Amino acid sequence: MSVAKAGEFGLIARVIARLPVGSSALLGPGDDAAVVKAADGRVVASTDVLVEGRHFRRDWCTAKDVGHRAAAANLADIAAMGATPTALLVALCVPANLDARWAEELADGLGEEAALVGASVVGGDMSGSTTLTVAVTALGDLQGRSPVVRTGARPGDVVAMCGRVGYAAAGYTVLSRGFRTPKVLVDAYRRPEVQYGAGPEAADLGATAMIDVSDGLLADLGHVAKGSGVAVDLRRDAFEVPRQMRDAAYALGVDPYTWVLAGGEDHALAATFPEGVALPPRWRVVGAVREGTGVTVDGKPFNGPTGWQHF
Amino acid sequence: MSVAKAGEFGLIARVIARLPVGSSALLGPGDDAAVVKAADGRVVASTDVLVEGRHFRRDWCTAKDVGHRAAAANLADIAAMGATPTALLVALCVPANLDARWAEELADGLGEEAALVGASVVGGDMSGSTTLTVAVTALGDLQGRSPVVRTGARPGDVVAMCGRVGYAAAGYTVLSRGFRTPKVLVDAYRRPEVQYGAGPEAADLGATAMIDVSDGLLADLGHVAKGSGVAVDLRRDAFEVPRQMRDAAYALGVDPYTWVLAGGEDHALAATFPEGVALPPRWRVVGAVREGTGVTVDGKPFNGPTGWQHF
Numbered sequence: 001m002s003v004a005k006a007g008e009f010g011l012i013a014r015v016i017a018r019l020p021v022g023s024s025a026l027l028g029p030g031d032d033a034a035v036v037k038a039a040d041g042r043v044v045a046s047t048d049v050l051v052e053g054r055h056f057r058r059d060w061c062t063a064k065d066v067g068h069r070a071a072a073a074n075l076a077d078i079a080a081m082g083a084t085p086t087a088l089l090v091a092l093c094v095p096a097n098l099d100a101r102w103a104e105e106l107a108d109g110l111g112e113e114a115a116l117v118g119a120s121v122v123g124g125d126m127s128g129s130t131t132l133t134v135a136v137t138a139l140g141d142l143q144g145r146s147p148v149v150r151t152g153a154r155p156g157d158v159v160a161m162c163g164r165v166g167y168a169a170a171g172y173t174v175l176s177r178g179f180r181t182p183k184v185l186v187d188a189y190r191r192p193e194v195q196y197g198a199g200p201e202a203a204d205l206g207a208t209a210m211i212d213v214s215d216g217l218l219a220d221l222g223h224v225a226k227g228s229g230v231a232v233d234l235r236r237d238a239f240e241v242p243r244q245m246r247d248a249a250y251a252l253g254v255d256p257y258t259w260v261l262a263g264g265e266d267h268a269l270a271a272t273f274p275e276g277v278a279l280p281p282r283w284r285v286v287g288a289v290r291e292g293t294g295v296t297v298d299g300k301p302f303n304g305p306t307g308w309q310h311f
Numbered sequence: 312m313s314v315a316k317a318g319e320f321g322l323i324a325r326v327i328a329r330l331p332v333g334s335s336a337l338l339g340p341g342d343d344a345a346v347v348k349a350a351d352g353r354v355v356a357s358t359d360v361l362v363e364g365r366h367f368r369r370d371w372c373t374a375k376d377v378g379h380r381a382a383a384a385n386l387a388d389i390a391a392m393g394a395t396p397t398a399l400l401v402a403l404c405v406p407a408n409l410d411a412r413w414a415e416e417l418a419d420g421l422g423e424e425a426a427l428v429g430a431s432v433v434g435g436d437m438s439g440s441t442t443l444t445v446a447v448t449a450l451g452d453l454q455g456r457s458p459v460v461r462t463g464a465r466p467g468d469v470v471a472m473c474g475r476v477g478y479a480a481a482g483y484t485v486l487s488r489g490f491r492t493p494k495v496l497v498d499a500y501r502r503p504e505v506q507y508g509a510g511p512e513a514a515d516l517g518a519t520a521m522i523d524v525s526d527g528l529l530a531d532l533g534h535v536a537k538g539s540g541v542a543v544d545l546r547r548d549a550f551e552v553p554r555q556m557r558d559a560a561y562a563l564g565v566d567p568y569t570w571v572l573a574g575g576e577d578h579a580l581a582a583t584f585p586e587g588v589a590l591p592p593r594w595r596v597v598g599a600v601r602e603g604t605g606v607t608v609d610g611k612p613f614n615g616p617t618g619w620q621h622f
Contacts, residue, residue: 026353026458027458027460030461030538031392031458031460031461032357032387032388032389032391032392032461032521032522032523033355033356033357033388033389033391033392033394033449033451033458034355034356034357035353035354035355035356035392035453035458036353036354036355036356037352037353038349038352038353038354039352040352041348041349041350041351041352042337042346042347042348042349043346043347043349043354043450044344044345044346044347045344045345045346045347045398045400045433045434045448045450046343046344046345046400046434047400047401047402047434047435047436047446047448048402048436049402049403049404049436049437049438049446050438051404051438051439051440053441054438054439054440055438077343077344078343078344080343080344081342081343081344081346083344087356089356089357089358089448090358091358091359091360091402091446091448092360093360093362093442093444093446122356123356123357123358124358125358125359125360125446126360127360127361127362127365127366128362128365129362129365129442129444130364130441130442131404131440131441131442131444133404133440133442133444133446135358135360135402135404135436135444135446137356137358137400137402137448138344139354139356140344142346147337147338147342147344147346149338149342150341150342150343210343211343212343227341
């Protein structure tokens with residue numbers, strides 16, 4: 001059944017029926033607004049939008065994949081402040097001929113990804129549009145912590161990273177060349193695996209700055225460097241290129257470090273810590289903060305694209 | 312300069328520079344997420360999306376008008392819960408050839424409307440898209456009140472309304488027939504005048520149910536009737552059709568009660584109150600809650616369209 005046939009209110013009812021309600025939702029979907037717990041008297045909030053043809057393709061990703069990705073992009077932003085996500089709101093714009101099941105499966109993906117952190121979809125809106133668009137807002141709870149912003153990095157800090165980089169970009173390149181394997185790369189593009197818990201963990205460890213790597217490590221650390229008025233130098237040998245990525249890069253004629261250093265959408269967390277902090281194993285030291293400006297690799301500018309622009 | 316030439320980060324910087332920061336914004340735009348006060352340990356949140364060609368036309372409304380409308384639609388949802396808005400987040404999808412000034416003026420409209428209630432734009436996202444789309448999320452503070460939901464109306468309650476109805480629908484009809492006057496109607500369509508303070512006021516007066524009239528009074532009271540398991544009967548003589556609306560209706564061959572009873576987007580607030588509550592003058596009693604189901608006018612079904620669907 002097309003969304004036009006299901007009708008706006010019919011489709012909303014079908015979608016709401018599939019969504020689990022999380023423990024932070026004091027009032028879930030169905031009213032003018034939702035009510036969500038904000039236990040420490042503050043709420044963290046972030047919005048990200050996915051547009052068909054720019055951020056996803058329906059022939060590359062299932063609706064459920066898109067739901068996972070849209071949720072992950074937003075939940076990672078909450079984690080990157082040192083907070084725990086509590087809720088999602090979703091504005092969905094759909095072509096009239098879209099199968100209503102696509103919207104339902106999108107909701108399943110959003111709900112499942114949110115459930116990984118105990119959050120849930122608490123509200124949203126739907127409209128017709130010629131362009132399939134998913135705009136998500138995530139809310140989160142700092143649980144008494146100070147937010148970890150982009151402006152706090154200081155010369156002498158170490159730069160560390162938690163999570164994968166380059167996988168989603170490699171998967172995107174593989175798909176855009178018409179291939180469907182290696183599966184590990186394509187799956188990483190379809191559904192990022194985000195270390196959400198590492199965000200609050202980094203805050204508790206005294207991270208001086210933190211960012212969600214969504215535009216690429218060089219671009220995002222560039223935001224940290226600019227915001228903090230410092231330079232960041234990465235060590236190329238801190239980034240191991242896994243075998244399947246190396247093989248795919250060789251087959252496709254790509255420098256795999258372009259994926260690793262400039263590829264976004266794995267939603268790794270990058271943070272700066274005071275020198276000497278004992279980091280748990282999932283955090284890898286990949287560089288250092290210096291006096292100066294800009295981001296370098298082994299002391300030199302990186303020779304390649306540095307991140308994604310969305311126009 | 313086109314948005315493509317300004318670039319994603321350039322345009323974001325230009326827009327952020329124009330946005331005032333409200334007192335509830337503990338951390339405003341520019342980081343992974345914003346941090347907003349939620350003083351009573353809860354946050355109210357709602358999302359509404361406006362799509363060009365469906366919710367607005369660039370030849371009918373300035374960018375600033377669209378900003379006002381997009382903000383108003385969301386802020387009214389917060390008010391309709393009995394809460395005071397604190398913050399907006401905005402996802403903006405723009406065609407590459409859009410003039411960057413359009414985005415800047417949109418931000419001005421969003422910021423000005425939010426400032427009416429002491430709120431501000433705290434974050435957002437931007438993407439290219441073939442369809443100009445503005446998705447807004449509003450946050451609000453219940454200040455210790457219980458949220459006023461749609462499910463609390465009881466037989467014997469009075470139905471009251473605060474704000475205008477029919478003006479925006481009349482203005483839309485006027486514009487769609489190629490006219491630009493009467494100004495009062497066209498302006499009402501371009502920038503709704505919402506009685507935001509009436510939301511918390513109604514909650515404090517003991518409102519049993521409340522809703523933002525965005526789909527039309529009959530449709531929205533239908534949501535209250537269905538949610539509460541009651542019937543709502545409106546008195547036609549409670550709705551005075553102002554002269555300019557009556558004249559426009561006559562000239563265009565429209566029943567003005569279709570605008571008043573089925574027209575959305577003025578964002579009036581409709582609420583139910585226990586019988587005998589003394590209401591301030593801006594609240595007008597327009598009907599009563601009965602046992603039963605559905606919405607009637609003078610005891611009979613309304614003979615005309617009952618509201619807007621968005622596909």
